[in-house]
Amino acid sequence: MSTYIDWPVETDYAVGLAVLLPGQNYPTTMPLLTFAGRAAAQRGWQVRAVAWSVPDVDSGAKIDWVGTRLRQTIGTFDGRVLVVGKSLGTCAADYASQHGYDAIWLTPLLHLPDVVEAMTRNPGRQLLIGGTRDPAWDLEIARSTGADIAEIEGGDHGMFAHDAVRSVELHVEVTRTVDQWLRALP
Numbered sequence: 001m002s003t004y005i006d007w008p009v010e011t012d013y014a015v016g017l018a019v020l021l022p023g024q025n026y027p028t029t030m031p032l033l034t035f036a037g038r039a040a041a042q043r044g045w046q047v048r049a050v051a052w053s054v055p056d057v058d059s060g061a062k063i064d065w066v067g068t069r070l071r072q073t074i075g076t077f078d079g080r081v082l083v084v085g086k087s088l089g090t091c092a093a094d095y096a097s098q099h100g101y102d103a104i105w106l107t108p109l110l111h112l113p114d115v116v117e118a119m120t121r122n123p124g125r126q127l128l129i130g131g132t133r134d135p136a137w138d139l140e141i142a143r144s145t146g147a148d149i150a151e152i153e154g155g156d157h158g159m160f161a162h163d164a165v166r167s168v169e170l171h172v173e174v175t176r177t178v179d180q181w182l183r184a185l186p
Contacts, residue, residue, distance in 0.1 A: 002052035002069045007037065011044045016080025018045035019073050021066065021089025023107075024054050032106045032159055035175040036084050043182045045082060048073060054088065059112055062088065067095035087136070087157065093118035100124045102185060104178060107134055107157050110141045119145040127181045129174055131155020150177045 004019075018040040020028045028034065028049035037047045050073050055065060066085075070092040074081060083089075083096045083103040090108040093115050095101075102124040109115050110130070119126060126147035130137030133156040142149050152159060152170055159174055160167040 002050055002072065004048050004050045004073050007041060007047040007049065009046055010041045013044055014046050014079075015044040016046070016082060017074065017077050018047045018082040018084055019070060020047065020049040021070065021083065021085040021092055022050060022052065023087030023089060026086050026088075026158065027051060030086075030158075031171045032174060033084065033086050035171060036104060036106065036178045039175060039179040039182055040082060040084065043179070043185075045182075050089075059091075060114065063091045063094055063112075063114055066091035070095050090115055090119075093122065096124065097122035102126065104181070105129070105147075106174070107131065107136060107159065108142070109136050110138045111136055116141055116145060119147060122147075125185060127178070129177060131157070131159055131170070133161075148181060150174070 020033045020037050022028050041047050081101045083092055083101050085092050086106040090105045096103045097118045100123045104127045106129050108128050128142045128147045129150045131152045133154060136157060139151055152173055154161045155170045159170050161170055
């Protein structure tokens, strides 16, 4: 089951629809997705934030389940789509790849070969952001996808550090990276 909330449009024009996909225990109200959504909104994207309750299934079924949630959230929208997925949300890479959607993958699940393979074949532009303390992050695997890469020194899977101030700095670094990448999109 999933639901979504459309954020108010912040510009007089719409670039397209940016869909925020949460992690299993990381809702779209948490910093990485909130700030990525804010960056997209200020760049003219209509933002749609998804909320879900994840079923207890294996990783293959989760990939299908997340892809179905993305398809349902996009619905009948007919225009450009940007997918912003955090952790479990990166399981939407297969659906995004099938449709050539541009994507920002925050702390992607690079230990799942099907997710990596889908990212590798996506003809859309992609940005992968992971932290050096995140067990799901592997810089060489990230590079193998051909996507733009940002590795955040000291970030864990939630992009937090042991120090509160450094944690805020990590989130600023991620947000700045997302904003610059969005600005460079054609």
